[in-house]
Amino acid sequence: MNKAEFIKGLEEELELEITLTAETDLKGLDEWDSMAAMLLIGYVSNEFGLTLTADDIKNISTVQSLIERIGVEKFN
Amino acid sequence: MKNVLVTGATSGIGKATCNSLLNEGYRVFALGRDVEKIKDLLDQFSEQLHFLAIDLNSYQEYTKIFDEFLSGQKLDGLVHCAGMEETLPINLYTPEAVQRIFNINVFSGIELMRFFAKKKYSNEGAGVVFLASVMATLGQAGKTGYCASKSAILGMVKSLALELAKRKIRVNAISPGVVNTPMTQKLFSQIEEDNIERIKNMHPLGIGEVEDVTPTILFLLSEGSKWITGQNFIIDGGYSIQ
Ligand SMILES: NC(=O)c1ccc[n+]([C@@H]2O[C@H](COP(=O)([O-])OP(=O)(O)OC[C@H]3O[C@@H](n4cnc5c(N)ncnc54)[C@H](OP(=O)(O)O)[C@@H]3O)[C@@H](O)[C@H]2O)c1
16 A cells, blocks of 8 residues: 555545645544544554554654654555 | 363453462363463463463364363363454444454354353353453444444353253353453553543442452352353443443
8 A cells, every 4th residue: 555545545534524635634633533543543453454552643643644653664 | 170161261351260260179171372371370280271272263173172172071161251352433344344353252152152062072060151241231432343242142142041951051141341451451552541541430449350250250150150041240340330
């Protein structure tokens, strides 16, 4: 999966009204709540087999920071 | 000496159950995947404790348990502790994900019972205990798979209790609230501090330890419970009465 596909997939899972980019601040989204966090964790776990912790969620801001937490090398 | 088969024996409630059974003089046939996690008990109880590493999702391997591992001994009890927990919103619950949680939480239990029910593998009057959860009767966001699988256990327990009554085999479930085990530690690592506090506060007697759960399991395997079957025992520090 490349970065663009990941971002598009995340946009769909979170059912966003806006177009997500690497610079979007996830927590600034109207749709951001505990359920969105749960969806994000599930999406990343399904796609990368990585379970994000509560601390990870706390530290993530933009989509790019999420990608860095997952590991840039995992995207082709 | 009475023989009991325990699944999920390498961790949490299953391992604590093994420990209590061994101390009460039972012979324990323990199943799990990672032998390292039960090494201490194997060293301490080398005569009484037998261990088989098996992935319980591999149903075709079950004859190994009953035809080889038990080496002709009949069981007086079965405690099915192996299970998984997960938080996954409905949008992500694909048929594969549903299958995965039902495989270990439900279907493995039914398959174990298909063998256990046979006269050659179990004694009359044996006791069976399934691990359900308070989540079998309550709901929580993100727990569709877990709640559905634990509810399924309650249905299965009642049917099996009726079916096996003619052999005086009793089948019951216990439903713990949040108990401090590796499963709970993993869950807590995924949620925020104030959420953890909230969960703790929802248990009037605080969250449980494995020792709060094992005495009921041992009771349900013992003579004293010979007229109890098809029931669900909620052990949750008061969580579900609010
Ligand atoms: N802890 C709680 O708060 C709580 C509350 C209510 C109900 N329960 C239920 O109680 C049971 C035990 O929970 P626990 O907290 O003791 O869990 P745990 O510490 O996570 O232990 C789970 C056990 O299941 C085994 N297991 C999992 N998948 C398996 C597979 N495919 N094949 C073979 N063994 C497998 C594991 O073996 P390996 O580690 O060797 O892989 C481990 O021994 C579960 O059914 C759980 O749903 C727990």
